Amino acid sequence: NSNQISSSEDTVRVAFFPNIGHSTAIVGLEKEIFTKKLGDEIKIEAKIFDSGPQVIESLFANSIDIAYVGPGPTINGFLKSHGQDLKIIAGAASGGASFVAHPDSGLDDANDLSGKKIAAPQISNTQDISLRHYLDQNNLTVAEKGGTVYVVNIANPDIYTLFAKGDIDAAWVPEPWATMLVQELNGKRVFFEEELWPDEKFASVLLVARSDFLLQNPVLVDRWLEAHVETTEWINANPDETEIVFNDYLKKLTGKTLPPEIIHESFSNLHITYDPIESSVLTFAQRADSLGYLGRQGYDLEGIFELQQLNSIQEMTQNG
Amino acid sequence: MKSNIVTKRIVFYLALILSWQALDFANIWPDQIFPSPLEVAEDLAFGAANGSLFYGIGTSMLRLIIGLTIAIAGGLALGIFMARFSVVNQTIGSLVLGLQSIPSIAWVPIAILWFGLTDAGIIFVTAIGAIFAVTINSYTSVKNIDPTIIAAAQNMGAKGPQLISSVLIPAAFPYMIAGFRQGWAFAWRGLIGAELLFSFLGLGFLLNVGRQLNDVSQVIAIMLVIMGIGMLVDGFVFKKIERKVMSRWGLA
């Protein structure tokens, strides 16, 4: 009787961004893969966000159950709630960020960063951590700590404007911004971030569940994960159609689309996967901690992953 | 409105649009960050044609009206009490100003905590954005009422709620209008800010989407709509009230 879901809830509230890295959520909803798995009795409420910390806030406030969100906010949320409020139950995307130099900056490789202004999105977000860690690795110190490199944390659209005006020399940004800087503003892609990671992969979007929800509705979460895995496989099997679904979704939501070239290249620069790439999440935490983002008391990520369900689904699909 | 006022306005706005177009021709900034009026107009026409614009306006207006009503009612009451009872002024009064220094962005977490991701949360942020302008204006207006006017009313037996409704409010009204006008503008602003942060339908949401998609002409189009509605309401509601009250007082 596997069609019968026994749960205390009849609604799943899912948070995601209308971004390329969050395609699993978008495509799964648009192709009704989630609806089919969960059944008609379960209502899905889509909550659209554009900032990770706010997703975590809402999760804390019991306003959402499941979220597609980056590793930075996820780690923060886990630690802030003393490991109580959320679990990573799967991955959603890997890669999808690049270091792009301004054509007039004279930056050809990473050796010339001293004295430059480099932009990244909000403090402590995934790209910000990567950029600051990268500078550290290259023995460069940021201006606020008395060094020579200026890191500018500012929203992606504003990075675009500054880049167009030539006010910044480089930017560490996610897709589709990286591709837009390259295609529209003649930016130079110095490298893809994944080139710096083992096996060229790192988690950039994760699937996270509220702990209470997970506890009370294991079956529901199971179904969601099944659909999540199915959607991931569908996306990887149908890249062209994915781009269309994505753009149609934007159109429906906002009346706007992105240029197809940009969508296409952006998709090709990231990997949709349900693998949470655990080691990369742990590495992120280490880096964030060394940057002072994880508070004054040290950190402990014990229990952040809850992958049993994902693993059994994986086994089933591999066996079946 | 007399026709020569209309003419002056048309001339003024035409001049503005022309300078904008000229700035665009001058090509100081690339098109992706500084669109021409034409592109913006196209975006507006498109939004109007597919209905998303009107749906956005409708959603936003509804929230605005509720939020503003709360702000005006609350601000009026608080301002009057602050003006009449010094203990209110010395305690809650000082707090109001402090609370008002807080940007909407900082209210959002509290709104989510209390109301979840609902319309109520957005309305809360909207009302918070406007209430202070109304409060402080009501306070100052009531404080500045000619004391003999109040004395006369009390001498004729007016007190309590009747004194407030039939003397304090009408006597202070010509000044209070400033508070209501501001309340309106700030509520509008608070609302858009909240919709933008909640990413939850309405014009603010459309604005945010434009931003996220780096569609500057969409952003400007929505901003023009926001401005336009602000100006229309001001012209058709507040200006009218103001003119009426002022002419009654012999100030027009």
Added chain:
Amino acid sequence: MKSNIVTKRIVFYLALILSWQALDFANIWPDQIFPSPLEVAEDLAFGAANGSLFYGIGTSMLRLIIGLTIAIAGGLALGIFMARFSVVNQTIGSLVLGLQSIPSIAWVPIAILWFGLTDAGIIFVTAIGAIFAVTINSYTSVKNIDPTIIAAAQNMGAKGPQLISSVLIPAAFPYMIAGFRQGWAFAWRGLIGAELLFSFLGLGFLLNVGRQLNDVSQVIAIMLVIMGIGMLVDGFVFKKIERKVMSRWGLA
């Protein structure tokens, strides 16, 4: 300030803090979204100890003072001209209100376009946040001046700038104070918003860091600092001026 006012205030704020602590004990909300006053105090002490708090306050105050000065000067001039010359009111006046409906978040792209990532951009957003409150209050205050007061001054030969400085402004001053007080609060708010979005030093930056790290007690700590400064300036500057002016007019 008389000592019993101080007592009332202390009692009031003590009561607030105690209810906060009680709410925390009641454990309605988990700690990570509703910190106790103690945690917040710790955060404040830490920020004070490592100096980052004072540096943030200093940076923000400087920007605020410049932005507010611009807003008050500009708003006063614009408001007076709107009140005295109907053509200004009918053209620029209507635009001001429209512009004011735009949330700071929407000004940031323009500020970046015009000023880049500089203090000037932040000051621009700050001034824009406050100028309207000052403008509309100045406008209404001047509009409401008893016409015989103006007639008397003109009859004695006052005109032009002298009429403005020695009659219109002092006559409207008791009401204009409301505009300045609001200007202050909104400038503060605009500033924090701008710093938050520019992520460029100051208290808004510290607030943003707290937000990005989901560090609610840090966020609340910074909000308290923002509120506290707002209230101090209100109490020590605006309330003082208000009391002085009102007592001179026999309204205190």
Added chain:
Amino acid sequence: MAKLEAKNIVKRFEHNGEMLPTLDGINLSINDGEFVCIVGPSGCGKTTLLNIIAGLTKPDSGQVLLNGRQITTTGPDRTLVFQEGALFPWLKVSDNVEFGLKVAGIPKNERSEISSRYLDMMQLTKFADSYTYQLSTGMKQRVAIARALVMDPEILLMDEPFAALDAQTRDLLLVELQLIWERTKKTILFVTHNIIESSVLGSRVIVLKNRPSKVKKEIIIDHRRPRLAEDESLKKYQQQILAELRTEVQPGGKHTD
């Protein structure tokens, strides 16, 4: 027992850091149904005294007794005609006149009936729907008088109500007020700087000394009513009042302050 008693009223005002003694122990005793006029030099404290009796200003010491009980607040039993109008600029003339009746909960049609009667008396019928800024000074003063009269209070306090009126209009109202008083037997306290007015209206005229002021003299005017401004037989009272006042203001431009 006196209807209204003022006992040793003292009032000081602050001017530029100094306390200026204004009322320096005023004693009054007014019987029920009496018509008393108060005269005194400009700035001696007449308005202040009326405000204290109306319960709008607190004396620094002393007390006001109404029917033997100390008054603490203002109220419609002691309606005051303010010297400077104090009309409500947001109300039409008729609504100004009806204000107190409305507060008292009297229904609209009754109110209109009453107000139109008094507006007619004040020759303002045509201006019932005007706003106060549309009136001349004398017209405003007449509205203020009407507004107080409609209240039909136990005690009517009037602060120079006829100061802005032309002689003819004033003479009419002098007669009207005496008729009202005779008909209703109100207690009236009437402040004026006009000696003729005081002699025509008052059953008793109280002359105040200049600041710091006390009651200087009381003059009983026992004469048939209604009296007219032209009555030659009031002359002797007028001379008496004038003589009392004259010593209060020194001629020749040297001020007494």
Added chain:
Amino acid sequence: MAKLEAKNIVKRFEHNGEMLPTLDGINLSINDGEFVCIVGPSGCGKTTLLNIIAGLTKPDSGQVLLNGRQITTTGPDRTLVFQEGALFPWLKVSDNVEFGLKVAGIPKNERSEISSRYLDMMQLTKFADSYTYQLSTGMKQRVAIARALVMDPEILLMDEPFAALDAQTRDLLLVELQLIWERTKKTILFVTHNIIESSVLGSRVIVLKNRPSKVKKEIIIDHRRPRLAEDESLKKYQQQILAELRTEVQPGGKHTD
């Protein structure tokens, strides 16, 4: 050529949708150095007329000529004492009096000297540093008079300036004003509702008809100066003025509107 001429001045006001004719063709011709009083019933348009002459109100038709040239704006050559004070509440008494001098650019010490002289005349020296809310009505009116006198204008326009003063203070100022006029030979236009005042001050008294008003009668008062309020020999003029006015207000409470 007349110093000041009003030619066929017409003014209407809107009341509740209707236009109310107020001044209905006023003609005046005032010679240089003349002292003219204007009397008329309350609400007949005296204030309106002065405002038009001062250049503060525009007539609907007709014109005002000053030295033969049409006036278009207001200015310190025709200083007006407003009927309702119009003092500046944000200024001290002395600063109120000095306002016009300051506008004219006169240095501070000279200003203080002038203002203290006039404040002394008005018996207000002690109140030089008070604010206007601290004054009694009569004191405010005296400040307004001082404020106009310090301007030393060619033409002085006074709108019932003595209405709030007690008889004694008024009598002093009646004499002072005559002395000033004799010394400086100003042209003075003085509106009053007080018949005695008009007969004491005016070389000519102009009586206005009730609304819609015209000039009804001009009475020349050819009598030595300074005149006093008690002058028995002014009686006959007063009778004459009274007679003219009496027909304008109908006794018996029936209004003329």
